[in-house]
Amino acid sequence: MDIRIGITHGGRELSVEIDDDGADDAAAALEGALGGDSTVLWLTDRSGRRVGVPVDKLAFLELGPAGDRRIGFAAD
Template sequence: MDIRIGITHGGRELSVEIDDEAAEDAAASLEGALSGDETVLWLNDRSGRRVGVPIDKLAYLELGPAGDRRIGFAAD
């Protein structure tokens, strides 16, 4: 599963790949962070790294399947 995170006042988005089984944990962690229980959203990626994003800097979070991302000009 691919997670894209937009950060306020940031020119780029953060992309994190997680295991499909960890997707529900990531959604639960986001809900807990947004409810005010936590100040940092922590995610574990596929290679075992931890990524932390301060909740007050979170612009958006997009969860979706890791798939074919096309870059450039492509015709369907």
Template sequence: MEIRIGITNSGRELSFESSQSPSDIEKTVSDALGSDNSYFTLSDDKGRLYIVPTAGLAYVEVGSEEARRIGFVG
């Protein structure tokens, strides 16, 4: 699952692959935004941990996992 996170006042977005389900990611982000937490954490497929500040959060895009195509498409 591809996750892209936009941070305000930053020209780049945070993009990584995660094995977490879309509902788990949505719950983590909405719980952090609905409480007094100043950050939330997500992990990627390689075991890295991402700490994202809620104050600077612009957007969170959760994409579906798509199989890569091999060969030519005509």
């Protein structure tokens, strides 16, 4: 599963790829952070690295299935 995170006053989006079975945990972590349970949203990617984003800097968060990530022109 891919997670795209928009950060306020940031020039780029942050992209984190997590295991598909971690999607519910990621959604629960986001809801908890937005609910005031914590000030930092922590996610763990597929390779085990932890990514932390301050909750007050979140512009958007998009959860979705991992795409094929084609670059360039492609016929559908």
